[in-house]
Amino acid sequence: MGFAIERDGDLLAVSVDGQLVVGNRQEFKQLVLDEVEQGARRVLIDFSNTGYIDSSGLGALVSLGKRIRERGGELRLAGLNEDLRTLFELTRLDTLFKLYDARDTALVGF
Amino acid sequence: MEWIIASDVSEIAAVVEAVAGACVAAGFADKACRLNVPVALTEAMANAIVRGNGSDASRRVRVSACITDDTLRVEVTDEGNGFDLAAARALCEDPEWVEREDGRGVFLMHALMDKVETWCDAGHTVRLVLRRT
Numbered sequence A: 001m002g003f004a005i006e007r008d009g010d011l012l013a014v015s016v017d018g019q020l021v022v023g024n025r026q027e028f029k030q031l032v033l034d035e036v037e038q039g040a041r042r043v044l045i046d047f048s049n050t051g052y053i054d055s056s057g058l059g060a061l062v063s064l065g066k067r068i069r070e071r072g073g074e075l076r077l078a079g080l081n082e083d084l085r086t087l088f089e090l091t092r093l094d095t096l097f098k099l100y101d102a103r104d105t106a107l108v109g110f
Numbered sequence B: 001m002e003w004i005i006a007s008d009v010s011e012i013a014a015v016v017e018a019v020a021g022a023c024v025a026a027g028f029a030d031k032a033c034r035l036n037v038p039v040a041l042t043e044a045m046a047n048a049i050v051r052g053n054g055s056d057a058s059r060r061v062r063v064s065a066c067i068t069d070d071t072l073r074v075e076v077t078d079e080g081n082g083f084d085l086a087a088a089r090a091l092c093e094d095p096e097w098v099e100r101e102d103g104r105g106v107f108l109m110h111a112l113m114d115k116v117e118t119w120c121d122a123g124h125t126v127r128l129v130l131r132r133t
Helices: A025-037 A055-070 A082-090 A103-107 B009-025 B030-052 B085-093 B105-112
Strands: A002-008 A011-020 A042-046 A050-053 A074-078 A098-100 B002-006 B060-067 B071-078 B115-121 B123-131
Touching: A002 A025, A011 A025, A011 A055, A025 A042, A025 A055, A042 A055, A042 A103, A050 A055, A050 A082, A050 B030, A055 A074, A055 B030, A055 B105, A074 A103, A082 B030, A082 B105, A098 A103, B002 B009, B009 B030, B009 B060, B009 B071, B030 B060, B030 B071, B030 B105, B030 B123, B085 B105, B105 B115, B105 B123
Parallel strands: A011 A042, A011 A050, A042 A074, A074 A098
Antiparallel strands: A002 A011, B002 B060, B060 B071, B071 B123, B115 B123
């Protein structure tokens, strides 16, 4: 499990490798917050290599989304497979976030 | 299968992997093995460690898993006094629920399992039941 970050100006892309769960959500959240403090405003989280997300991981995304909006930015989520979409739909978080199948499509107009 | 672990969330992954692997071997549906079982069990164990035992490393969590012909039963027992499962589940009816950072764990357990039961005896136990489809 781990996170890979790419930064290009105010664009931040974070790939989540493995799971986003109670055991690593704080590391993930702090990593993104640090980048936001350093000017990242367009934030893309790529779940192409993610197995599953638990409620702690979903909560971290909600928290980050609020913080990024407060700073005038936007959070987009990409690479969600059918399983992950199920989680967002069950929790109605598909109404809160913009979800994209792939990173390329998420970057259009971003 | 049975595990007795310290109240440390880093202990969750190995147990979840073993139970999900047993479900694969027993022929449960792919999605159940990839999503339902790992997420629901992670929620139950995280609740036991963080809420039940207060992340006190000296307190233990017991996990037992049993697969019969058509059913997975997993029990997670902590040393706490339990919590109001119905109230926790009802959080999803709050209009502000979507914007909340917490309050999805119990909801997800119910959504992903066929049955969730809890009781207090020698500690607080959550039982997750998933039938093979």
